[in-house]
């Protein structure tokens with residue numbers, strides 16, 4: 039015998055919990071969440087290093103610059119449920135927020151647990167049942183019902199919301215199950231790949247500088263000798279490659295074999311960099327090169343490394359520097375090339391790019407265009423945001439849209 043509920047949600051992450059909160063509370067309408075873990079929101083608890091960067095403070099118009107080429111899909115949900123709405127929801131329930139200089143919004147307690155507690159408390163208030171240790175294996179559509187098989191039970195429902203996340207950080211429960219469920223129901227899956235992930239570099243020259251972070255660096259991406267992208271952001275040297283927000287955000291576009299160039303001195307072009315360096319070297323002819331270039335204000339260890347990579351010795355004086363070495367140093371300062379060996383895998387990627395094709399989802403209520411009463415919300419969809427609170431905002435806004443729509447249907451039908 040199957041256990042019946044009107045609205046069944048798979049996955050108790052931010053998207054699933056917020057869908058439940060927004061559709062529950064109508065007398066006689068049963069809403070339940072099936073969660074495979076023994077607890078809800080495992081990934082939510084590690085967001086922002088456990089501090090939860092819930093959303094971003096910028097105007098909503100700017101949000102669309104932070105989701106790659108699919109951002110238009112979010113227009114309806116962001117119109118209906120903005121960053122202000124999200125903050126109000128939590129503030130009305132006792133959470134205060136702080137804003138960082140970069141515009142990240144975090145609970146002032148700096149505890150993701152506080153955000154999760156509010157969501158769980160709201161689920162309890164609205165009578166949502168969260169059924170833990172229920173690992174969904176299969177979903178079958180039969181006439182006007184969905185049959186959902188977990189390892190131990192069979193459920194049936196009139197409406198089904200799939201909110202099982204992507205494939206990144208599988209230890210949190212998001213192991214890519216949703217793609218199998220969605221494709222068994224006829225949905226197209228855009229090949230999932232790791233997003234917001236560091237780059238590993240061939241013959242990486244900055245391993246000894248691991249931990250050094252550079253602010254607002256221009257990053258260009260090259261393939262087959264053609265420049266195909268330009269990004270900006272903070273860059274962090276790691277032991278085996280590059281990370282930091284600027285790199286993580288551009289990683290959705292980068293492939294192994296691409297060349298990534300860093301403009302350490304914000305030069306407008308290689309030519310301008312050569313001219314500027316020539317000027318400095320000529321003006322300080324009798325000085326050591328390493329002393330003269332300190333005007334660039336780069337971390338000393340980085341400058342020493344660039345000088346040495348350009349083949350310049352510690353005792354070389356400006357006036358004696360060959361044209362070749364001048365050109366090399368100018369290139370390294372303004373356009374340092376590194377070949378991408380690989381991107382960080384799903385174990386360390388913060389989000390999943392790819393997922394359920396947006397062409398098959400209605401953006402105004404998150405319902406499948408293929409199967410009525412089937413909904414997809416959150417990271418399972420083929421859309422991913424930059425670092426800075428953009429992914430959680432998308433999950434909450436989509437949950438709001440699906441939840442409110444379901445509530446409106448059940449309010450009419452009851």
Ligand SMILES: Cc1cc2nc3c(=O)[nH]c(=O)nc-3n(C[C@H](O)[C@H](O)[C@H](O)COP(=O)(O)OP(=O)(O)OC[C@H]3O[C@@H](n4cnc5c(N)ncnc54)[C@H](O)[C@@H]3O)c2cc1C
Pocket residue numbers: 048049050051052053054072073074075078079080081082084085086087090091092093172173174175201202203204206207210211212213215216387388389415416417418426427428429430431433
């Ligand atoms: C380290 C890290 C830090 C991050 N920091 C931030 C941040 O500060 N700000 C931000 O905006 N975003 C951040 N993100 C991204 C953000 O956490 C996700 O985009 C967001 O959690 C997606 O929500 P979701 O509900 O779609 O999926 P998830 O949070 O992945 O939740 C899916 C739920 O479904 C359950 N589930 C999966 N399969 C099944 C199944 N077969 N049966 C039953 N249940 C199942 C899972 O156990 C899980 O509980 C971070 C991600 C990581 C990994």
